[in-house]
Amino acid sequence: MTNTTAPARTLDLLPLALRLDAAVTGANGLAYLAAAPLLTGLLGVPPGALYGVGAFLVAFAAAVAVVAARRPVPAVASEAVVGANLLWAAGSVAVVATDRFDLTAAGTVWVLVQAAVVAGFAVLQVAGLRRR
Template sequence: MSATQLTALARTSDPHAALRRFLALDAVVTGVNGLAYLAASGPLGRLLGVERDLLLALGVVLAVYGAAVGLLAARARPAAPLVRTVIETNLAWTALSLLALPLWLSPTAAGAVWTVLQALTVAGFAVLQHLALRNRQDISE
């Protein structure tokens, strides 16, 4: 993806704003997902075929992580090492989600689809954040 395509996707020509928007989107999606797991762990657990306690634990982790990413997104110039940590965490989440399907989980069909879709979404955030960070660094040099 070129810098022009990336900034068009973020609807800004400011590389700092593009990075902040991709971080903010990640924070909102992650936070909402976490809150949904906390608020509706029973019904979601039955739908997805995942234990209620696991969803509660994931809900806490995701809500806290989403808030932390949101705080990073609120900075005028998010620090590159912290952004890289978010990217690496997102990639680790993606890998663990996909590994959990055959190794630890026995989800329903809806749960299997949900697990793959959320893993791909998180991977997409990592890619967009990486490209935006790289674009910001290229422009700064």
């Protein structure tokens, strides 16, 4: 008897995780750039810091998008993204732990949520790398 069903397609997790990272990071960076004066009071982060972080995030998001668009997705570049994400997550926790800024309660929550989301991107990206 011949099997006539098509083989199941597996999801390529790595490019998906990288594209999601690029989209969320880019949106976050653009929000910081567009709304820094408004976010300062809400988060307790000076506008200059928000502008700098926003510019960095937009540039990082563009780089991650380039990595995600390559076929095949380069493992070394993906590993660099994972490393950068882990550094960002650790740095975010350090900002809260060291009182680097006069964060509001909302700012503290926001920074820690960002750390968790970015660490989550790293976990997804590592899982995608391991599936290869």
